[in-house]
Amino acid sequence: MENKLILNESYVKENHPTIEGIQIIEGKNNFPISWLNxxxxxxxxxxxxxxxxxxxxETKAMKKGTAIHSQLEDEFNQTATPATFEEVLEISKEQKTITRECFVLSKEDGIRGFIDEIWMMPEEIIIIDDKPGSKAYPSTINQVRAYCLAFKKMSEDERPIKGALRQRGTDNIFWSEEFDKNIEKEIKFKINRMHSLFEGQKPFIATKNPNKCRSCRYQSYCKECKL
Structure with missing residues (x-):
């Protein structure tokens, strides 16, 4: 097993004129995968x-999550050796490699993001997203599915890909699934909905769950609040 620090490659982009966080890459809006959560x-x-x-x-939970995330990344980097994305793909065809904070980009689907951890093995590839709890919500599932999609497009690798959710700071993988054609179709539908929101084709829909409103950081600014 080898720990690999993948070197990020540059790409041509420009910032969206009105929407913070969206980049325009090859004429198409591109948003962070974390927004699906x-x-x-x-x-x-x-x-x-x-x-x-x-x-x-930032909330206390957000600050704690950032601190744990940074600690895990620092510990990993102490033993990881740098390599390009292509080099790691090739090495992993013979032996298991692990990488953290791997940047993935799908220009075609208009998504990008950093994957918490990837296990590349000769027989399969596992995409892992760390979460603070141990419950798989539809929103967190959508996020890891989009990571799988972006990795598949970027790598063009034919090995089976699995998406997994892991309790942050532990070895507890509490949810996983194979990224097959049906799952790919489902997540593309979600991604296309996001693009339609940014392009003004559809309205943003607020949650109808008052419990979510109660803990929302934007409660005082939201005209859709259900409280």
Whole structure:
């Protein structure tokens, strides 16, 4: 087993003129994959944060998550050797490699992001997203599915790909699935919905769950709040 630090390659991009966080790559809007998690919680949050530009302080949970994430990355980098994405793909055909914070980009689908951890093995590839809890929500499943899609497009590798959710800071993988053609079709549908929101073709839909509204950082700014 080898720990590999994949060197990120540059790409030509420009920032969207009105939507913070969206890049325009080869004439197409490209959004962070993590937004799919936020969409599953409440689409209107995305509207308030990135289209209206409303800023709110980080919560304690967010700060804790960032700290744990940074610690795990630092520990990994102490033993990891640098390599290109293509080099790691080739090495992994013979032996298991592990990489963290791997950048993936699908220009075709208009998505990009950093995968927490990838196990590349001769027989399969496992895409792992770390989460604070141990429950697989539709929003977190959508996020890891999009990572699988971007990895598949970027690598053009024919090995089976699995998506997995793991409890942050532990070895507990509490959900996994094979990324097959049906799953790919489902996540592309979700991604296309996101693009339709940014292009003004469809409205942002707020959650109808008052419990989500109660814990939302944007509650005081939201005209759709259910409380």
């Amino acid at each position: 936020q969409q599953g919680y409440c689409e209107y949050q995305i509207y308030l944060q990135y289209m209206k530009g409303i800023k709110t302080p």
